[in-house]
Amino acid sequence: MSLAFDKVPLQLTVNGKPCAVEVEPRTLLVELIREQLNLTGTHVGCDTTYCGACTVLLNGRNVKSCTVLAVQADGSDVRTVEGLATEGKLHPVQEAYAANHGLQCGFCTPGLLMSTVRLLEKHPKPSDQQIRKAIAGNTCRCTGYQNILKAIRAAAAAGK
Amino acid sequence: MNNQAPKPEKGTWVGQPLRRREEGRLVRGQGLFVEDYKLQGMLYLQFVRSPYAHARIDRVDVSKALTAPGVLAVLTGAEVAARVQPFIEIGPGAQGKVIDYPMATDKVRYQGEPVAAVVAESRNAAEDAAELVEVEYHALVPVLDAELALKNESLVHDQNGSNVVWHGNFEYGEVDKAFQEAANIVSIGRMHFHRFSSTPLENNGIIATWDPKKESIHFLSTNSFPAFAAQFLSPALGVGIDQIQMESRDIGGGFGIKITTYPQMAVCALASKQLGGRPVKWIETRTEHMLASAHGNERTFLDTRVALDKNGVITAIESRHIDDCGAYPRYEPLGCIIWAQVLPGAYRFRNYRVDFTQVVSNKCPVGPNRGYSRMQHLWFLERVIDICGHELGIPTDEMRLRNYIRTEEFPYTTPNGCIYDSGNYARMLEIAKGLVGWDGWKEKQKQARQEGRMLGLGIGSTLDSGTNNFGQARIINAFAPYSGQSKAANVKLDIYGEVVVSLGSVPQGQGHETTAAQVVAEVLRVPPDMIVVRPGFDTEHNVYTGHTGTYASQFAVTGLSAIHGAAEKLRAEIARLAAFVLKAKESELEFGVGKMGPEVRVKGTDRSINYWGLANLVNVNNAELPMDMADITLNCRYVYKAPFAVPDVEKKYGNLTLTYAAQLHIAVMEVDRETYQPKILAYAAVDDCGTKINPLIVEGQVHGATAHGIGAALMENCVYDPEGNMLTATFSDYTPITVMNMPDLACGGLETPSPFSYNGAKGMGEGGAAPLHTICAALQDALYSRKIIIHDSHNSGDSIFHALQGDSAKPAPAVHVERRA
Numbered sequence: 011m012s013l014a015f016d017k018v019p020l021q022l023t024v025n026g027k028p029c030a031v032e033v034e035p036r037t038l039l040v041e042l043i044r045e046q047l048n049l050t051g052t053h054v055g056c057d058t059t060y061c062g063a064c065t066v067l068l069n070g071r072n073v074k075s076c077t078v079l080a081v082q083a084d085g086s087d088v089r090t091v092e093g094l095a096t097e098g099k100l101h102p103v104q105e106a107y108a109a110n111h112g113l114q115c116g117f118c119t120p121g122l123l124m125s126t127v128r129l130l131e132k133h134p135k136p137s138d139q140q141i142r143k144a145i146a147g148n149t150c151r152c153t154g155y156q157n158i159l160k161a162i163r164a165a166a167a168a169g170k
Numbered sequence: 171m172n173n174q175a176p177k178p179e180k181g182t183w184v185g186q187p188l189r190r191r192e193e194g195r196l197v198r199g200q201g202l203f204v205e206d207y208k209l210q211g212m213l214y215l216q217f218v219r220s221p222y223a224h225a226r227i228d229r230v231d232v233s234k235a236l237t238a239p240g241v242l243a244v245l246t247g248a249e250v251a252a253r254v255q256p257f258i259e260i261g262p263g264a265q266g267k268v269i270d271y272p273m274a275t276d277k278v279r280y281q282g283e284p285v286a287a288v289v290a291e292s293r294n295a296a297e298d299a300a301e302l303v304e305v306e307y308h309a310l311v312p313v314l315d316a317e318l319a320l321k322n323e324s325l326v327h328d329q330n331g332s333n334v335v336w337h338g339n340f341e342y343g344e345v346d347k348a349f350q351e352a353a354n355i356v357s358i359g360r361m362h363f364h365r366f367s368s369t370p371l372e373n374n375g376i377i378a379t380w381d382p383k384k385e386s387i388h389f390l391s392t393n394s395f396p397a398f399a400a401q402f403l404s405p406a407l408g409v410g411i412d413q414i415q416m417e418s419r420d421i422g423g424g425f426g427i428k429i430t431t432y433p434q435m436a437v438c439a440l441a442s443k444q445l446g447g448r449p450v451k452w453i454e455t456r457t458e459h460m461l462a463s464a465h466g467n468e469r470t471f472l473d474t475r476v477a478l479d480k481n482g483v484i485t486a487i488e489s490r491h492i493d494d495c496g497a498y499p500r501y502e503p504l505g506c507i508i509w510a511q512v513l514p515g516a517y518r519f520r521n522y523r524v525d526f527t528q529v530v531s532n533k534c535p536v537g538p539n540r541g542y543s544r545m546q547h548l549w550f551l552e553r554v555i556d557i558c559g560h561e562l563g564i565p566t567d568e569m570r571l572r573n574y575i576r577t578e579e580f581p582y583t584t585p586n587g588c589i590y591d592s593g594n595y596a597r598m599l600e601i602a603k604g605l606v607g608w609d610g611w612k613e614k615q616k617q618a619r620q621e622g623r624m625l626g627l628g629i630g631s632t633l634d635s636g637t638n639n640f641g642q643a644r645i646i647n648a649f650a651p652y653s654g655q656s657k658a659a660n661v662k663l664d665i666y667g668e669v670v671v672s673l674g675s676v677p678q679g680q681g682h683e684t685t686a687a688q689v690v691a692e693v694l695r696v697p698p699d700m701i702v703v704r705p706g707f708d709t710e711h712n713v714y715t716g717h718t719g720t721y722a723s724q725f726a727v728t729g730l731s732a733i734h735g736a737a738e739k740l741r742a743e744i745a746r747l748a749a750f751v752l753k754a755k756e757s758e759l760e761f762g763v764g765k766m767g768p769e770v771r772v773k774g775t776d777r778s779i780n781y782w783g784l785a786n787l788v789n790v791n792n793a794e795l796p797m798d799m800a801d802i803t804l805n806c807r808y809v810y811k812a813p814f815a816v817p818d819v820e821k822k823y824g825n826l827t828l829t830y831a832a833q834l835h836i837a838v839m840e841v842d843r844e845t846y847q848p849k850i851l852a853y854a855a856v857d858d859c860g861t862k863i864n865p866l867i868v869e870g871q872v873h874g875a876t877a878h879g880i881g882a883a884l885m886e887n888c889v890y891d892p893e894g895n896m897l898t899a900t901f902s903d904y905t906p907i908t909v910m911n912m913p914d915l916a917c918g919g920l921e922t923p924s925p926f927s928y929n930g931a932k933g934m935g936e937g938g939a940a941p942l943h944t945i946c947a948a949l950q951d952a953l954y955s956r957k958i959i960i961h962d963s964h965n966s967g968d969s970i971f972h973a974l975q976g977d978s979a980k981p982a983p984a985v986h987v988e989r990r991a
Contacts, residue, residue: 034294036294044205044206048208049199050199050203050205050206051198051199051200051201052199053203053205053371053372053422054205055371055372055373055422055456055901056456056900056901056902057455057456057457057900058456058900058901058902059902060900060901060902060905060906061371061456061901061906063371090199091197091198091199092198092199094198095198100197100198104197104198105197107193107197108189108190108193108194108197109189111189111190111193111866111867111869111870113193113196113197113679114423114679114680114681114870114874115196115370115371115372115420115421115422115423115678115679116192116193116195116196116197116201116420116422116679117201117203117370117371117372117420117422117423118371118422119196119197119199120199123197142909142910143910145909146908146909146910147908148908148909149371149901149906149908150371151368151369151370151371151423151425151874151877151878151906152371152423152679152870152874153870153873153874153877154873154874154875154876154877154878154912154915155873155877155908155909155912156873156912156914156915157869157870157873158909159909
């Protein structure tokens with residue numbers, strides 16, 4: 011069995027920087043991000059689009075990058091957790107998670123941060139139901155979600 | 171006497187809800203998880219796994235895989251077996267005959283068991299080539315039910331001659347007399363605690379690098395009990411413990427499930443050795459994790475009889491328990507004794523008899539999942555007390571109050587010699603009732619019942635026994651060379667006076683770096699941000715003992731005691747040195763921070779020396795130091811030894827655990843009349859873990875343990891079909907609890923300091939799986955009037971529907987009350 015496919019050239023913007031890469035057609039967006047671009051903040055937890063540890067923003071929308079082919083992101087704007095802090099200063103959402111103990115092992119956190127950033131960009135003053143729905147696709151095994159909800163409420167309040 | 175160590179009670183730093191220092195790197199996505207590592211020349215390993223639960227291996231053909239692009243080696247189970255010794259078994263007798271190799275050799279014993287391993291230049295190449303490995307199986311009858319396993323009609327390990335790997339009788343007090351004198355005897359048929367796993371979000375990962383020159387192996391891994399893993403790997407691989415270097419950095423959750431990864435570690439090490447020492451990386455997929463990492467123990471409870479006096483006070487319990495440990499015992503049969511840490515639960519009964527058996531089955535091997543072995547037993551006791559209350563018409567809160575150990579009875583010696591340190595269960599119940607609004611819900615329940623709604627209130631009283639005495643292994647196997655408990659830590663002043671702490675623990679999100687800094691800051695009277703804590707675990711830091719790992723709810727006691735001890739040693743050395751330099755008595759010194767950083771000064775003067783000056787004197791400028799101070803190293807290692815003795819093996823008697831944190835949860839639940847879905851309407855969680863070192867971290871652990879319990883009670887279940895196929899091998903099928911299923915928690919607390927730890931803390935974090943007991947009790951309350959006995963720890967809309975229809979696959983147990991008074 012030979013799987014020697016021609017590589018596909020892609021151009022995309024990652025955390026504000028343009029980049030040109032070549033990938034195997036089967037490469038997942040998360041593999042491109044982690045393995046080729048060495049942005050290891052985005053994690054893989056389940057492979058079946060359940061846990062959301064791999065969540066990134068693709069053209070502003072939160073997507074699970076384990077379920078997007080890298081070639082689908084050609085020409086797109088990708089934001090990962092590494093793109094949140096600016097000049098060493100935490101993004102308000104990162105600050106809110108850190109201040110409210112909204113994480114323990116930190117494995118799910120990058121994905122949750124991206125879903126939260128998306129939520130607050132769309133709904134700066136989200137209702138509780140909107141908050142819950144926004145992170146319904148992000149599994150956290152450590153926190154029982156209590157402090158994550160608290161962090162998101164705090165981030166929303168800080169953004170007002 | 172300012173240079174005396176500060177009092178252990180709440181101080182400047184200890185007891186404060188400090189923000190964790192771990193958060194900074196983790197919210198930036200800068201955690202360092204195993205999967206993130208890339209090493210020069212690194213290769214990737216992919217396992218070929220059995221699709222069968224139980225089958226003979228007739229042929230393994232790796233020829234096609236070997237010629238696939240990028241493939242360097244393919245290892246079969248038989249090849250691996252030729253190069254290693256089987257892993258040691260903890261158990262005696264039948265278990266001692268279990269042959270556990272890192273991969274299957276003659277037959278496969280659970281779905282997902284590795285039969286071959288492909289090593290290639292890339293992960294894709296390894297995955298592709300794994301598809302080319304041909305294996306011929308001859309299917310055998312799978313053993314999937316603990317009670318059927320006892321019949322030995324099909325054997326998991328043929329050479330054992332039996333599926334039983336451990337059996338023991340536990341008897342305390344005067345059981346027969348208590349039954350003779352009982353006013354009421356309640357008999358309860360079969361009950362079952364289901365199989366689940368806390369499934370850390372990061373799967374297991376290993377990078378093994380064999381150094382051919384030194385004949386040593388370096389493991390960077392997610393293993394959370396590396397000292398234990400090394401003791402298994404060393405004889406299997408024929409390598410001395412000192413040549414096994416264990417390192418871990420950030421670990422994406424563990425919950426005990428990451429303790430038993432030594433078989434995979436062995437395969438990676440052999441592959442690296444075979445390939446001249448190139449690093450070999452293995453990253454588990456979620457499906458591999460679900461099929462073949464570890465699950466929690468499944469337990470069946472049979473023939474339970476409960477003796478009670480006329481007031482509903484339990485005087486004796488007898489029962490028969492069968493624990494299913496899956497295909498290979500590995501960490502087992504320790505679970506056959508660990509439940510006995512909490513033998514009477516929160517209750518006062520003195521007479522107890524259980525016939526305890528552990529069997530193997532054709533399911534994934536078990537591992538010590540959060541709440542390990544105690545939660546199964548506590549669930550059993552909570553079902554017993556709850557069912558007895560309902561049967562005897564005693565309200566379930568009153569039933570518990572009548573049976574709780576009284577606060578004035580602490581320290582309380584249990585029938586089997588465990589010493590409960592402190593607690594106040596009745597007060598916790600009161601707090602929880604207040605938080606949940608018990609009386610209000612009782613009123614609403616009356617109304618709901620009139621409307622035909624199924625609404626119930628349930629209580630769960632549980633214990634999280636922490637700091638285990640490994641001497642309990644002797645009760646399982648009198649020759650087991652284990653006992654006690656210890657942890658090591660190191661605190662030093664480095665050359666420029668930096669305070670550096672090396673942890674002997676393996677944190678996976680519990681904030682050890684933060685609490686360690688708090689403790690050292692308290693001793694040296696400097697802010698925690700002036701303390702460097704080395705993250706992660708590394709045997710090269712030399713701060714491990716054979717007990718080193720993160721398990722058994724103990725860091726606040728054992729880990730912090732070690733760190734505290736090392737900090738005290740350093741403080742004493744600093745004081746001696748500073749007294750010499752400052753020409754003062756040690757009693758005249760005080761510790762603190764001056765203009766030149768952390769320092770020691772003579773009280774009421776401007777004479778001081780900072781840490782740089784002190785470290786300089788010892789490390790760089792030591793000709794100025796007199797020879798009688800040559801023993802001062804400013805590099806202090808301390809090993810904490812827990813105050814344990816070896817238990818009495820014959821009587822199965824002794825103190826098995828040092829501290830007993832307690833949880834008291836109350837749930838209000840309603841079963842939907844159309845969908846039969848159980849829904850949580852209100853939830854209160856009260857926790858007592860003694861003195862809190864960092865209340866923020868404690869609260870986080872309470873939340874997390876509660877979510878695991880709620881998920882396990884209502885959603886998460888490792889389901890196997892009759893052929894032994896695991897039906898929940900992805901997250902989409904297993905459905906770990908999400909925010910949509912997680913209720914808001916009303917949390918409260920109580921602090922009864924432990925008299926047995928230097929800081930009054932009790933280990934915590936496992937949480938006793940309190941929600942399982944609580945939710946089952948609430949469902950019992952909702953459904954008792956419909957003649958439903960809650961007899962399984964997992965309840966879903968589906969199972970409740972079938973129970974109400976009377977067509978459950980496993981029917982409810984017969985409950986019988988004999989009233990004799």
